Every structure is written in structure tokens, then in C-alpha cells.
Amino acid sequence: MSRPRPLSGFPELLPRQRIVEQQVVDHLRRAFELHGFANIQTRAVEPMEQLLRKGETSKEVYVLRRLQAEADDGGDAGLGLHFDLTVPFARYVLEHAGKLQFPFRRYQIQQCWRGERPQEGRFREFWQADIDIVDRDGLPAHYEVEIPLVIADALRGLPLPPVRMHVNNRKLSQGFYQGLGIGDTEEALRIIDKLDKIGADGVAELLVERVEATPEQAEACLRLASISSEDASFVDEVKALGVADPLLEEGLNELAAVVEAAAEEAPGLVIADMKIARGLDYYTGTVYETFLEGHEGLGSICSGGRYDTLASDGKHTYPGVGLSIGVSRLLVPLLQSGSLTATREVPTCVLVALANEEDRSEANALARRLRSRGVPVQVSPSAAKYGKQIKFADRRGIPFVLFDGDEGLQMKDIRSGEQTPVDVDVWEPPAADLHPRIVAE
């Protein structure tokens, strides 16, 4: 068998890179739990009709088939891999509604799959970390303020550049288009979403072509999309465009509330930005996109919004609001470029050296004593020369080697070369050495 080649779009991490990813995910998880979000995991597959229900996603889905599917097998026909965590979550809420307490706060950290053509920062398999709050029948607006603050809290303390969250409200945009007299406001939103890709002229052309906008209407849409502010001053700027509509008014109020509350609780985090549209059709209110300063080319690393109509069982609707951190989109480029790395590639803090293979059982007992106090330890693979055993530790970044020699037990810090007698039942490594740490370069 020859050496296997990597699969484009399916990134895999080396152990040292994985330590960084794992610590970042642990940090997010801890933050979400501090805010009272409960974890769930949904199965990787959904019925195709669920996956194709909303939005322009049909191109992207991976369909499953059992290799030896039988004719009488109805059980897993028509299954596909989920492409995000929102659609499966909405299904989970409907399926288990009778056993959940509402409002239901959940976080979910799982893989997703999209059959897109792989490109910079876009993967076919990727990790997302989502938080959502879903309620029954009605969802108070204060959750649209809370969700971005939780994300800000979760990203704080990570070795990442500062983030800026761009927020808009679909009622604002669609109300504005409606007030202008444009008929298909959803399609108009989808066209505005392409602004960064195809530019203002391209957008104006599409608006004329696809939603029968006049050049003046197209111009007004573009002027709306150019408005942004860190406070509520965008409200006056929008009103100055001279369009009046009740939905627009609602959107302006809701967006102002989000921006003002965020300015108070997390200054500098949120900016109102009227060009934000989000590609997925299920959003109905506030929408969010988040950019890493200096890495805007990565695209939005955390997106989401409010959805009022994603889940409904006829008796109740389950409106929600959520944000999704693109863990792979955020980390994989920083890991591959070496901007983020870890102090070592193994959890091991101490290697127990072996003088003779016959001593392995005693070495195991020493290791056990250190482990019982929380120190990660492994025993040397062989009773090679001590120099070779130290090299074994050094290659992996293991900081300490424990020797049992004529002078009793000795702990060697292989970075300084310093070696001192040690009582394994009291010894503790410096706090910075107990576990690998993330290093940002």
C-alpha cells in the first residue's frame, strides 16, 4: 500500500495542532456552560426533505446509501449528512418538544459536511460551535442582545485577533425594499448578500433584472447597504433616505436595541451594518456576521440570526436566535500557517526512564503515583541509553524525565539540564508545564 494522499476539503490536524483546537473548544464549551447553555448532539444524518426544506443548499448536501442496500429497506433511504447545526437543532426541538423546557438554551459542537468545491477557508468537512435559544410561540427580543454577548465572552481569552460583529435586521432591509415598492424582497436580500462578491454595479444590474427594480430603486437599496454605525445613529441616516414602512420601523427599533445594549456591555464589539443579509432563507430578524481584524479574507467566522418559522408542528411554533462559530474556518488557517501552536505535542509532563527492561513494573508503579496526583506520565518505551531516552522526551516536548539511579529518584528538567532529588508523592511541576499550552506567534 502506498502513502495515502490527503483529501481536498477534509483537513486533518497533527497532534500538536489538535491540542490547540481541543483547548479552544474546551474554552468555548466552558464559556457556554457558564451562561447556562446545555449541550446536545444530534445525529450526523437527516432525512433529505429536512435538509432541502429551506434555502439554496441543495447543491451542497452529501447523500448516503448503504453499500448493500436491500430493496425492502426503508429505514435509511433518503438520508443526507447535515450541512449546519441549525436545521438538525430545529428538528431535535420539534421531535423532543414534550421533554424539553422552554426557553431552551443549548450549545452544540459538531462536524458538518457540504459538498462545495473546496476553496480558501471553505471545507467539505468542518467543525461548528453553535449556541441557540429557542422558545415556544414567542421569543423575547432580549435574547437577540444576549446571544452576541455570550459569543463575545466565549471568544475573550482566546489567542485571537480582536473580532467585530456586524449586525443587521432583515425586517429593516425587507421593510425598506417593501417601502420602496419592490415586490420580491427575499430575492432582493439574496442579491444584496452578493455585494462583496460582485460589487455595486453587479448588484444594481441584478436588482433591475431579477426583482424589476428601477435604477432609482436599485440606487436606494445600495445607499441603504452603505450605512453602518457603532451606535444608533444609523437610524437617522436610514430615515434620511425617505422611505417609510411599518416593518422598516420595527427593524430599526430592534437593531437599535441590540447595538445600544452591546455598546454598553461589550464596547467596540458590535457595529450596525446594513449590507449584512445572510444567505440562508430561514432568518427573519436580527442577523449577525463576525470578522477577525486583519483576517477579513477568512470571511465571517461567526454568523447567525433570529428565525421565527424554522420549527413548527402545527400546534406551536418554536422561534429561536443563534450564532455559530466556524471553528475550522477560524482555526485551520491559523494552525496551518503556524500562527497558533502548542508548547508540546503530547499531554505527557514526565517520562519515567528505564535502566533495565526488568524494572518496567516498578517504573509503572512510579508513574501511577504521579498520575494519582494529576500529572500526565508515560514510561520509556525501552531501556535504551539514557541519552536516547532524553532525546525521546525532547522530540515530543516532554519537559521532565524521572530517573531511578544509585542516588535515588532524580527529576531532570531537560530544558535546563537541572537534575534534583525528588519525592514523587509531593513533587509538582510548575503550573505552566503541567499541560501543553497554546502559543501564538
Place this chain on the structure above:
Amino acid sequence: MSRPRPLSGFPELLPRQRIVEQQVVDHLRRAFELHGFANIQTRAVEPMEQLLRKGETSKEVYVLRRLQAEADDGGDAGLGLHFDLTVPFARYVLEHAGKLQFPFRRYQIQQCWRGERPQEGRFREFWQADIDIVDRDGLPAHYEVEIPLVIADALRGLPLPPVRMHVNNRKLSQGFYQGLGIGDTEEALRIIDKLDKIGADGVAELLVERVEATPEQAEACLRLASISSEDASFVDEVKALGVADPLLEEGLNELAAVVEAAAEEAPGLVIADMKIARGLDYYTGTVYETFLEGHEGLGSICSGGRYDTLASDGKHTYPGVGLSIGVSRLLVPLLQSGSLTATREVPTCVLVALANEEDRSEANALARRLRSRGVPVQVSPSAAKYGKQIKFADRRGIPFVLFDGDEGLQMKDIRSGEQTPVDVDVWEPPAADLHPRIVAE
């Protein structure tokens, strides 16, 4: 949209059940890291030719297809979901061999998928937690002793019935069959593997039919399979059957070493059991199966073995030994029966009550102060009557509610009803209340 129905074979957990699963996985992870195992994650998909290379697994694989696959697309044709973590790990080792340090100790906790007909304790999607040690060209036998001891350590401290690990060695069985004069020893092993399912008579019949065994040879195979012991006394019992073969001799020595070392370091854990065969073809030495006492019907909850030929790139081979805990097989039945549950269904320890909606920002500030000291907190969804807010906490199992009233800040333990003035910058919950805990019933 009507209420979605569960998919057979794809179990999903409610938040309270998931807390148990998450804490069990965290416990395993911590134990593996204390033993110096580094974590990796492999992509969910492998090329079909990798998945079909070894063993009788072809029936079980889920094949992927992009919904709108194009003719010129070679990128993800012929991909399937992995059915275990050993085959992807062997591929990972080959692909990244130049960047890994050997011997390489890794753990991996991920989902796997098999298109099997769902049945008691068998799922189409399930979690596994694997540890393996892989070396280059040669693998010392002491790792075959170490791996079960790490698993024993990892399972210790979990609220589970005691486990018993049944160990055999393929060299022993195949050497014995060879010494008897049976030609196709691999097929003979596969037949012995069915002993629990089809009984002694069925096995004898198949041995005669498929590997042309005489009735006497079949009888000898069955007598071998009936031998088991907690110490090395099985060696004499096997020798008493009067079969001599160098491979058998090797297997006897290796198995005796594993059993004796385990008896010393983890008394009562390991039993030599000559009927253990393992269905997968890639094992070449020690093989392990593990049963929960009183829950033998679950089948083996932790299986594995030594494989010498799974990974080879022409220049080097990468022999390994590993064990895989069937996390779903172990936990899902215990969770569904209610034998394992958690003290609450949310991470939240304190609910901050709200007297007026206008106080939300102040309540958020109180929550922040508690969170900064590691206490999981959420703010009440609305300024409903206090009785309703207490009920909100009670339904979720949140133990404490913080009130800001005329008498200043008061912390109420809603289980006892006791309410006391509190300084949120010093208050700490009892250690048992800070996070949800697993309860075994």
C-alpha cells in the same frame, strides 16, 4: 410540518442524558491523557478501497454521493463513512508518518457509522473511544500488557458495574489449528467467533463443512475454546490437549505474559479465554473483549487487539495494539433505562431573578460577577412573579435563585427554601452543586 419521528439505529440523548455521556467522555479523556496519549481526530470519510480492504465489513458501509455531483468531479467519488476508528487511524499514520514520533500513542473519541440492521445495543451511528500505540517496524510486547491496564484505569471511577476483560492470542488459536493439521486457520477462527451465537454443535458442523476438519479436529478446537483461567494455568491445560506447534508456543508465552502482568497490576481484571476470536481480520496477536458484570447481554463494551500488518507503505510497517470502548453501546442502554442520570439538566447553578424587565442589565452584571469566579449562571427569561421564576429553576434542577430585593441581595436554595443575604463576590455554592453530577440508580 408534523413532529419528526426518531430514526431507528441513530440514538439521540436528551440534555440530562447528554450531561452523563459528556462527563463519562471527559473522564476517559483525562485518564488517557494522564497516560500520555495524544488526541487526534480523523475525517469521517475514507476512500471505499480503504474501508473494504480488510474483513467482512463490506455490507456495513455507508457510501456518499454529492446530490448534484458533476461528471468531472473526481474529488469525492468513492467515499464512505468510517465504520471504526482503527482503519482511519492506520491510514492517518501512513499519511502523516513523516511528521509523527514513534512509538505513537493516540486516543480518538468520535462517531462511527455502520449500515447494520439495528438491534439491541447495535446502532447505525455510535461513539467509540479508542487508544492505540503504533510503532515503526517492530512493536514491543509490553504494550499488549499496558493497553488493557490503561483501559482499566480509565473505567475506574465511573459509575459502572465491574468489568472483566477476556483475552486470547490469535497465534495461540491459529498455531493450535495449524498443529492439528487444519489448513485455513483464519476461517477456523471466524467460525469459532460464532460460538456464542450458534453453539458448539453448529461450530463443529461449520468446521467440518468449511475447513474440512475431521470430527476429531473439530472436537479439539472446541476443547481449546472451552479453556479459560485467571492466571497462567491455562498453559498447562492447552498443552494437555497434545498439540505442538511453534506458533502455538509463541501465543501461549505472549498470553501468559499479559495475564500475569495484569494479575499483578490490576487483580481480577483480565481472564485468559481461548474462545475469544474477534471478527475483524486485521488482528495478529493478543485480542481483547470486555464485559460488564450483570450486563453480558450488551456484548463486548471494549474490544481490540494487536495488528501487525494493517499499515505498511512498502518501506516500513506500522504494527500496533489498541482497544476501543463502545461508548454508545455502554451508555445508551443505561441512560435509556434510567440507571444513569444527572442531578440536573442544565449546567446552570444560579438563576438571577428579575423584579422588572428594566433591571435586566443590572441582573446581567450580577451574573457576570458570579461567572467570573466559575459559577454557571443565567438570568431569568422574564420578570414574572417570583413563584413562577422559582418554578422555572425547579423544573430544570437549578439549585439556587438570586434575588435583589428590599433587603439587598439574597440567595435562595430552592430545595430547602432557605434564603440568606449574600455577597456575590465571595459566595460559593457547595462543591456538589457547582456542576451537575452523575447519579447511578
